[in-house]
Amino acid sequence: MSDGVSAIKQEYEFKAEMKQLLNLIIHSLYTHPEVFLRELISNSSDALNKVRFKKVTNTEIISPDAELRINILVNKEQKSFSIEDTGIGMTKEELINQLGVVASSGTLNFLKQVKESGKSIDENMIGQFGVGFYSVFMVTDEVSVETRSAEPFSKSYKWVSNGESSYTIEETEKDTRGTKISFKFKDEFADFADDYKIKNILQKYSNFVEFPIFVNNERANTIEAIWHKKKDDIKIEEINEFYKFISNDFQEPLGYLHLNIEGNINFKSLLFIPQIAPANLFRDFQDKSVHLYSNKILIREDSTDLIPEYLRFLRGVVDTEDLPLNVSREVTQNSPIMAKIRNVITSKVLALLDEWADKENDKYNKFFEQFGSLFKTGLNSDFTNKDKITELIRFESSKSAKGEFRSLNSYVASMKPEQKEIYYATGNSREQLERNPNLEYFIKNDIEVLYFTDPVDLFVMPYLFEYDGKKIVSIEKAELNIDKKTDEKVESLSEESSDDLIIEFKNVLGDKVEDVLVSKRLVDSPASVVVGKEGLDPQMEKMMKMMDKDFSASKRILEINTSHQLIKNLSSLNISKTNSELLKNCITQIYEGAMLIDGNLNNTTDFVNRMAELMTIATNK
Numbered sequence: 001m002s003d004g005v006s007a008i009k010q011e012y013e014f015k016a017e018m019k020q021l022l023n024l025i026i027h028s029l030y031t032h033p034e035v036f037l038r039e040l041i042s043n044s045s046d047a048l049n050k051v052r053f054k055k056v057t058n059t060e061i062i063s064p065d066a067e068l069r070i071n072i073l074v075n076k077e078q079k080s081f082s083i084e085d086t087g088i089g090m091t092k093e094e095l096i097n098q099l100g101v102v103a104s105s106g107t108l109n110f111l112k113q114v115k116e117s118g119k120s121i122d123e124n125m126i127g128q129f130g131v132g133f134y135s136v137f138m139v140t141d142e143v144s145v146e147t148r149s150a151e152p153f154s155k156s157y158k159w160v161s162n163g164e165s166s167y168t169i170e171e172t173e174k175d176t177r178g179t180k181i182s183f184k185f186k187d188e189f190a191d192f193a194d195d196y197k198i199k200n201i202l203q204k205y206s207n208f209v210e211f212p213i214f215v216n217n218e219r220a221n222t223i224e225a226i227w228h229k230k231k232d233d234i235k236i237e238e239i240n241e242f243y244k245f246i247s248n249d250f251q252e253p254l255g256y257l258h259l260n261i262e263g264n265i266n267f268k269s270l271l272f273i274p275q276i277a278p279a280n281l282f283r284d285f286q287d288k289s290v291h292l293y294s295n296k297i298l299i300r301e302d303s304t305d306l307i308p309e310y311l312r313f314l315r316g317v318v319d320t321e322d323l324p325l326n327v328s329r330e331v332t333q334n335s336p337i338m339a340k341i342r343n344v345i346t347s348k349v350l351a352l353l354d355e356w357a358d359k360e361n362d363k364y365n366k367f368f369e370q371f372g373s374l375f376k377t378g379l380n381s382d383f384t385n386k387d388k389i390t391e392l393i394r395f396e397s398s399k400s401a402k403g404e405f406r407s408l409n410s411y412v413a414s415m416k417p418e419q420k421e422i423y424y425a426t427g428n429s430r431e432q433l434e435r436n437p438n439l440e441y442f443i444k445n446d447i448e449v450l451y452f453t454d455p456v457d458l459f460v461m462p463y464l465f466e467y468d469g470k471k472i473v474s475i476e477k478a479e480l481n482i483d484k485k486t487d488e489k490v491e492s493l494s495e496e497s498s499d500d501l502i503i504e505f506k507n508v509l510g511d512k513v514e515d516v517l518v519s520k521r522l523v524d525s526p527a528s529v530v531v532g533k534e535g536l537d538p539q540m541e542k543m544m545k546m547m548d549k550d551f552s553a554s555k556r557i558l559e560i561n562t563s564h565q566l567i568k569n570l571s572s573l574n575i576s577k578t579n580s581e582l583l584k585n586c587i588t589q590i591y592e593g594a595m596l597i598d599g600n601l602n603n604t605t606d607f608v609n610r611m612a613e614l615m616t617i618a619t620n621k
């Protein structure tokens with residue numbers, strides 16, 4: 001086309017599919033009109049990135065000194081809006097070829113499918129279409145695009161369209177390179193012509209655009225996309241500021257990961273582990289912790305497809321070039337790109353935690369104290385990384401001080417040669433566990449017992465049957481295969497007396513108990529109850545009862561300590577048959593006492609009354 005012709009305003013028809021597309025945009029996307037701003041910012045940011053690339057590669061451009069920035073102007077009275085960038089701009093050909101046609105054949109196929117299925121289109125699909133710019137037609141009837149390419153000797157052009165069937169292009173006057181898009185809002189969207197409102201919308205997603213954004217000459221974005229910087233170029237203060245900004249946390253993070261992944265998947269990411277967990281770890285961390293960006297523009301605020309549930313304590317951003325802007329939820333959910341990103345993030349986070357566990361134990365313990373409950377659930381959700389997670393889980397134990405943790409690895413390392421299994425006890429708290437009579441044997445014999453005091457343990461630990469070839473066994477389950485220490489010179493009842501006494505116990509207790517046995521593990525207490533081999537873990541039972549009030553606990557096995565003086569006294573009573581009433585009462589009291597400690601005594605009144613009766617007898621002169 002000769003210069004003489006291009007100076008005149010020319011009219012161009014949109015192609016048929018473009019008309020369809022425009023129609024769809026205008027009529028299907030009206031529910032989220034504010035997306036136009038994000039699309040325009042995104043285009044400006046792209047254009048600025050391109051020109052920046054030319055600058056850094058020393059390509060000749062016009063207005064080389066123009067500051068890379070985005071200017072937005074709004075005027076309430078005139079209901080007007082404009083956005084101007086000093087980016088790459090467009091030549092006339094580009095205006096025709098890039099702004100006037102449907103971007104890809106995929107778009108058209110997608111459109112056809114949508115039309116055939118009769119589904120409505122939502123704003124998340126705009127980016128997939130590659131028609132972001134056209135979203136402005138939701139809020140305006142006519143758009144003007146003035147642009148001047150960064151190419152040396154370029155001319156400036158003005159493109160105008162009502163978004164219906166055609167557009168015009170004419171030459172115009174524009175001093176600097178870049179693009180200015182202006183329009184008046186439709187009456188129903190006039191409230192967008194307000195700098196406060198625009199800034200507000202901007203805040204949500206464009207704070208990390210790498211270029212300054214001004215709204216009515218005021219700076220509207222504060223933080224740059226620091227995850228794009230080279231690691232060595234970022235100060236820790238900047239990282240911390242960024243964390244505080246995105247997390248609303250007042251404290252610095254416990255630690256962070258800066259990822260720059262290139263290869264068959266490309267993304268940059270800054271991920272933070274906070275110091276303190278929210279009040280409800282499982283509820284409060286679910287969604288908006290890690291934001292997904294596509295080329296510095298936020299495309300998803302939540303991280304449900306990006307971060308596995310057990311790592312949802314993470315905060316931060318993931319920015320990938322491999323996903324188009326505004327991919328819909330359905331698309332990301334099944335996207336192999338998301339799956340790859342998730343896998344890389346998972347293994348990097350596990351590697352970081354492993355490094356802490358290895359070299360910065362205090363830091364790791366802090367992490368585990370805060371987020372361990374959630375983290376452990378990875379045991380039954382991430383089978384690929386189960387071994388790594390297993391190495392990273394921690395417990396207090398009978399050999400750790402309160403608040404100190406043991407790993408399974410350290411447990412096994414300090415096992416005695418004759419010990420074949422890993423032992424644990426469950427309870428509501430360390431204090432409660434320490435009073436558990438079933439623990440006595442283990443303490444006395446210096447055998448370590450892991451304390452499962454976190455309710456989550458009951459749900460996740462069953463997924464871990466063994467570690468390092470050793471079974472993980474509850475001390476509360478009967479039939480522990482441990483021999484009572486022989487060097488203890490405490491006299492026990494003879495086998496015959498024991499057997500007789502046990503018969504009497506069974507007579508008195510009847511079907512309240514599954515069995516009565518001579519205990520191998522009691523040292524200081526006269527008796528305790530344990531769960532039979534097939535029974536549920538007592539803590540688990542407690543949970544079941546909370547969920548279902550009709551759930552009945554399994555019958556317990558009563559274990560008696562035949563070295564204990566009380567049991568010996570009862571044996572004498574049993575043999576002499578002098579006071580069978582007292583014997584019966586004592587047996588019932590012992591059983592109920594053990595059930596009380598177990599947390600399963602329903603009728604405490606009887607227990608207390610009987611106690612009073614027994615004390616009366618004991619104090620009678």
Ligand code: ADP
Binds near residue numbers: 098103130178179
């Ligand atoms: P997309 O950005 O997904 O390619 P758009 O419809 O938003 O789709 O834009 C179409 C094309 O128009 C862009 O690819 C770009 O070439 C051009 N364009 C849009 N806005 C600008 C701008 N501010 N500066 C330079 N080119 C632009």
